Amino acid sequence: MAEFSWLDVLASHDKGAPLLVAGLRCWHSAEIADELRALQPRLADSKVVAVLADNGPAWVMADLGIQLAGKVHLPLPAFFTQAQLRHALEHSAADTVITDTPERIGALDLGFCHTGRWQGLYWMRRVVPAVALPEGTAKISFTSGSTGAPKGVCLSREGLLDTATAVGEATLTLGLDRHLAVLPLALLLENVAGVHAALLRGITVHLPPLGEMGWQGGAGFDPARLDAVVRESGVSSLILVPELLKVWSLWLSAHARSASAGLRFVAVGGARVAAGLLELARSRGIPAYQGYGFTEAGSVVSLNVPGDDGEDAGSPLPHVQLSVREGEVVVQARAFLGYVGGERAACGAFASGDLGHLDDRGHLHLDGRRGNLLITAYGRNVSPEWVESLLLADAGVAQAVVVGDGRPQLAALIVPSPGADSAALAALIDRVNAALPDYARVGRWLRVPSFTLENGLATGNGRPVRARVIEHHSTQIDALYAASSDETQTNDKEANDVLL
Numbered sequence: 001m002a003e004f005s006w007l008d009v010l011a012s013h014d015k016g017a018p019l020l021v022a023g024l025r026c027w028h029s030a031e032i033a034d035e036l037r038a039l040q041p042r043l044a045d046s047k048v049v050a051v052l053a054d055n056g057p058a059w060v061m062a063d064l065g066i067q068l069a070g071k072v073h074l075p076l077p078a079f080f081t082q083a084q085l086r087h088a089l090e091h092s093a094a095d096t097v098i099t100d101t102p103e104r105i106g107a108l109d110l111g112f113c114h115t116g117r118w119q120g121l122y123w124m125r126r127v128v129p130a131v132a133l134p135e136g137t138a139k140i141s142f143t144s145g146s147t148g149a150p151k152g153v154c155l156s157r158e159g160l161l162d163t164a165t166a167v168g169e170a171t172l173t174l175g176l177d178r179h180l181a182v183l184p185l186a187l188l189l190e191n192v193a194g195v196h197a198a199l200l201r202g203i204t205v206h207l208p209p210l211g212e213m214g215w216q217g218g219a220g221f222d223p224a225r226l227d228a229v230v231r232e233s234g235v236s237s238l239i240l241v242p243e244l245l246k247v248w249s250l251w252l253s254a255h256a257r258s259a260s261a262g263l264r265f266v267a268v269g270g271a272r273v274a275a276g277l278l279e280l281a282r283s284r285g286i287p288a289y290q291g292y293g294f295t296e297a298g299s300v301v302s303l304n305v306p307g308d309d310g311e312d313a314g315s316p317l318p319h320v321q322l323s324v325r326e327g328e329v330v331v332q333a334r335a336f337l338g339y340v341g342g343e344r345a346a347c348g349a350f351a352s353g354d355l356g357h358l359d360d361r362g363h364l365h366l367d368g369r370r371g372n373l374l375i376t377a378y379g380r381n382v383s384p385e386w387v388e389s390l391l392l393a394d395a396g397v398a399q400a401v402v403v404g405d406g407r408p409q410l411a412a413l414i415v416p417s418p419g420a421d422s423a424a425l426a427a428l429i430d431r432v433n434a435a436l437p438d439y440a441r442v443g444r445w446l447r448v449p450s451f452t453l454e455n456g457l458a459t460g461n462g463r464p465v466r467a468r469v470i471e472h473h474s475t476q477i478d479a480l481y482a483a484s485s486d487e488t489q490t491n492d493k494e495a496n497d498v499l500l
Contacts, residue, residue, distance in 0.1 A: 004161060006064045006199075007033050013202040020057040021233075022207045027057050032064075035119075039065035042118070046096040047130050048140070050089060051186070052076040053100040054209045058119035059185045060195055062098050067138060067157060074140045074152075075186035078210075079217075079453055079460030082108065084150070088142045091340050092152055093131040097124040134337035134344040141188050141295050152340030153295045155188075159335025162319035163298040164196035170303055170317060171197075171237070174264050178204045180235040182213055182226065182244065184460075188299045189269055193291075194239050206233045223251035231260045238263075241270035242277060242392070243462045245288055249281040250395050250417075258285030267291050267303065271463055272366055272385050275311040276393030290314060292364060296350050298335025302364045313356075313364040322358075323349070328370055329356045355383060372466060377408045380439040384466075387412070387440060390432045396420035397428065399451050399462075401469045402442070403477055409443030411480050413473055415450050422447065444480045448473060 010029040013019065018026035039061070043049065049066050051073065053059050066073040074092050076085060078101070086108050089097070097105050097112055102122040105112050111126040133140075138157035143150035179198040183190035185207075198205050206229075214225035226248055230238070240248070245268050252259060266281075269291040281288040292313035293300040301322060304314035316322040321332040329352045338344040355367040368383025375381055384402035391400040391412065398417045404410035416425060425445070433441040451457035451464040457472060458464050470477065 004157070006068055007036065009200060010036075017202065018204055019199060019202070020060060020205055020207060022056050022209075025057070027061075032061060035061050036065045036068050039118075040069050042123070043069040043071055043096075046071050046125075048072040048074055048092050048094040049096040049098065050074040050076050050092070050094040051098045052078065052085070052104065053098065053121055054078065054211075055181055055185050056207050056209065058121055060205070060207065061119065062121075063185070063191065063195075072133065072137050072140060074142075075188075075191065076142075077184055077186040077460055079184070080142075081453075084142070086110065087150075088140075088152065091131070092133075092140050093128050095126055095128050095130075098122070099124065131341065133340065137337055140340060143295060151342075154337040154340060155295075155298055155335045156337055159298045159333055160192050160196070162334055163192050163293075163300055163317075164200055166317040166319040167193045167197040167300055167303070168201045170305055171265055172201075174237075174306065176201075176203055176237045176264060178206060178233065178235040178237070180206045180208075180213075180230060180233055180238040182238050182240060184210060188295055189293070190239055192298065193267070193293075193300045198237075203237075206235055208233075221247055223248040227251065227257075227259070230263065234260070234262050236262055236264045237266070239267045239269070240288075241462070242268060242273050243271075245273075245281055245286070246277055246392070249277070249284050249286060252284040252286075253280065253395075261285070263287055265289065265305070267300075269293060269300065272368075272389050274389040274393035276390075278311075280393075292354075292366060294331075294352055294354075296336040297331045297333045297352075301331055301333075304363075310359075310361070310363050312359065313366050315361075315363055321349070322364065324357055325351075327355050327357070327367070328352065329354045329364065329366075374403070374405045374410070376404055376410070376439060377406055382410065382440045384410075387432070387436065387442065390435065391428070391442075394428050394432075396424050399458075399464055401451075401464050401466060403470055407481055410441065411444040411446070411477065412442045413446055413448045413469065413477075416447055444483070446473075446476055446480055448476070 010033045013029045019029055020027035049071050051062050074094050098121050100121050105124055112124040115125045116123045134154045136156045137154040139155045140152045142152045181190055181194055185191050195205050213229050214222035266286055266288045268288050273290045278288050289304040290313055291300050291303040301320050302314040302316045323330050330349045332349040336345050353370050355370055357365050368385040372384055373381055374384055387402045388400045391397050396417050399415035401413045402410055429442050453460055457469050
């Protein structure tokens with residue numbers, strides 16, 4: 001089998017068609033190839049190269065150039081805290097940083113010195129002893145920040161190429177010609193399943209800065225900006241997390257508009273997607289299809305596509321072997337090599353920690369996280385994600401966390417959407433409970449402030465950090481159950497009085 005090279009991929013594409021676009025600037029295959037070649041001597045003395053920068057052609061060319069040089073790429077999300085940046089740089093022994101925010105790197109006092117500029121980014125270097133990494137490591141992906149010190153997942157070039165190729169083949173018949181990178185490029189989902197999959201097929205990738213698309217740091221997202229960029233760029237595909245799909249769909253609904261007619265495929269992943277959300281999105285012209293994956297598998301594992309769709313996480317892609325063992329999703333793929341500072345991964349299957357099952361068509365259905373499983377005081381197992389997805393399908397709920405381990409009933413911490421009052425939320429709880437068995441119904445609920453990256457209760461993409469949320473609101477949760485217990489005792493006394 002011939003050695004893979006991005007230079008060969010670039011040479012195979014139409015020289016007249018742009019591959020990377022940002023604003024009025026277009027990059028064609030020959031220009032990109034020349035830039036990748038020019039990068040090689042600059043990378044010669046590097047071992048692990050971190051990139052901390054906004055979305056743009058420079059980020060993509062750095063990524064491809066690092067791979068071409070045979071170095072290890074460490075993508076750093078801008079939403080990482082300073083402590084998380086320090087952890088990633090120290091544990092990977094990164095000796096080079098390419099960044100648009102050199103002051104953040106300098107503030108870490110890790111010995112990095114400014115050594116030049118490239119494509120508008122700062123080039124910073126330090127001398128540091130290397131750490132042992134699994135042989136064949138091409139990329140280190142630290143998780144999205146759900147813990148203070150996330151693990152660095154070591155991934156192979158071959159495994160990541162498997163993912164990009166499989167995604168491209170799954171969408172081959174959809175006529176995709178322009179992809180918009182909406183998610184931060186430092187996230188594997190956009191980097192591999194979005195950009196790499198597009199470039200392999202010669203699809204133009206639009207790369208506006210994140211702020212132009214509506215990202216507002218950790219404070220929120222403006223769906224009007226995303227809608228405008230989608231229309232202006234005329235793209236046919238993009239990837240979203242459920243929260244972005246929700247706010248965009250609700251914005252379109254509130255303005256009685258439909259999404260751009262040019263959209264053909266919007267992949268949604270990163271968390272469980274409620275069927276009601278997909279229905280809402282499609283009613284507004286967003287061709288949304290759910291997928292599933294995780295970092296150790298090299299991103300996407302299964303995907304729904306037009307003609308092979310369902311209220312599930314889709315069919316497994318051909319580059320993975322997927323099975324369910326004792327209720328847990330198990331995946332075998334070539335991407336995962338081990339963790340930074342840990343032993344090399346044993347050959348074989350990787351237990352995902354996700355609960356699920358396969359239906360008669362071979363589609364994967366997700367049933368929650370094994371570690372999140374709640375066991376009520378009555379011994380019933382409940383996945384909180386199941387109940388949360390029903391709550392989040394309603395426009396009145398921005399975020400939700402369901403609790404109840406060891407308790408007689410479930411309770412919900414709800415972050416309401418702007419304008420949602422308590423009466424509307426109470427009616428929503430009643431509707432959700434009507435669709436649930438008695439042991440999975442929400443008995444108590446509480447309005448709480450937003451879970452954000454700034455207050456430490458959410459990851460960079462807005463997903464609540466369950467353990468921290470529960471710890472932060474532990475007093476209120478205890479009070480909820482105490483009130484429920486008091487009310488039950490009162491009701492029991494009243495019943496006894498009637499019987500007497």
